[in-house]
Amino acid sequence: MPPVPDNVIARIDTQDVLREEFVLYLQANYADILEKKDEEILNRLLDNYLEQRALLNYLQTQNQLPSEKEIAEYLQLTGKTPLLHTYDLHEKRILALNTSLILAEEKFKNMVETETPLVTIEEAHNYYEQNINEFLKGESFCFIRFSSGYKDLLKDARYWLVSRKKSLDFFRKRYQDIQIEENCFQTSEIPDPFLKTLEKLKPGRVSRIVQTRLGASVSYNLLKMKEKVPPRKLPFEEVEDTIREKLFKQHLASLLARKKQDLLQNSRIIVYPNRILVFNYSGKFPVSHGEEE
Structure with missing residues (x-):
């Protein structure tokens, strides 16, 4: 050759x-x-x-x-x-x-x-039972966060939120410069000072203005508590699709x-x-x- x-x-x-x-x-x-x-x-x-x-x-x-x-x-x-x-x-x-x-x-x-092959329900359920720690959810807070770079804007918003009990649609239409987020997070996922503020609130209550700083950027926040969810095990039906996807991958x-x-x-x-x-x-x-x- x-x-x-x-x-x-x-x-x-x-x-x-x-x-x-x-x-x-x-x-x-x-x-x-x-x-x-x-x-x-x-x-x-x-x-x-x-x-x-x-x-x-x-x-x-x-x-x-x-x-x-x-x-x-x-x-x-x-x-x-x-x-x-x-x-x-x-x-x-x-x-x-x-x-x-x-x-x-x-x-x-x-x-x-x-x-x-597709993952069967039996296979998914066996994984759920054998890895139950993956599906234990810690104490969680569900809350609404209003945030803006303007403190006076949030003062005005807090008045309408606390005294007039206005809906989120009202704030979205009235305040274009206020961001509104609805969240449910485990306590381990919530940064200070939000966690300390939430721990003091009862459901339906609104916090005072919370100031946060990231570098040179300052943000002002209001937190409205929706509910406090105790630690729990997520039911299989709630995580079945996630398990199937994980096992298939x-x-x-x-x-x-x-x-x-x-x-x-x-x-x-x-x-x-x-x-x-x-x-x-x-x-x-x-x-x-x-x-x-």
Whole structure:
């Protein structure tokens, strides 16, 4: 067999991986790392790049390669469209290839997602029972917060809130400069001085004006207590969808990892370190000096 060409840095099955393809990939996505020549990171990037190339080869066998429209949309979304005006035809082809590698990950994930079994109610309920601490909610306060950078505005608002018992719609229409938020937070999530103020309030009561400062910015706040909720265990029905989503993501991640591992095991990847030139290869794939293959 003839020697491997000087510009071939790796081979995946019978496909050559060219040095300029990888360099353009780095320039487009990791220019700062390429400039610093951080060998540890560059080794990981090459390994990832070769895995993506193997993944793209697999998608080709499944007729699932990214379309020209998807490539164009990604280039526009990431602000790389101007590169098309400076690259020659060969460089444009490499750019399309390297963009396909990025899109291939999402394509592959979507394919595997259709194979991932849905989480049953029994599986979700078992998780709920075995991880009950995740669903214990601490003492919580439900309150309305009125905030503004103008203290006099909040003084006027407090009058209408306390003396005239006006609704939130009234404040939204009357005071454009007052922000109104309705919140329910656990005590551990509420910053001082709001927590200390809420602890002194009874449901339906309105606080005095609370001043907070963030750097040079000053904010004035009113807090209206709605209710104090004691510690409790969230019922299964309330968290079932969250559990199902969490378990499905875990199953998907596990299946993705297994499918990728199978794909790589079925691919023959060889790296030619003396052809890379940009850095010294010490990654995870087998190496060859490339005299013959």
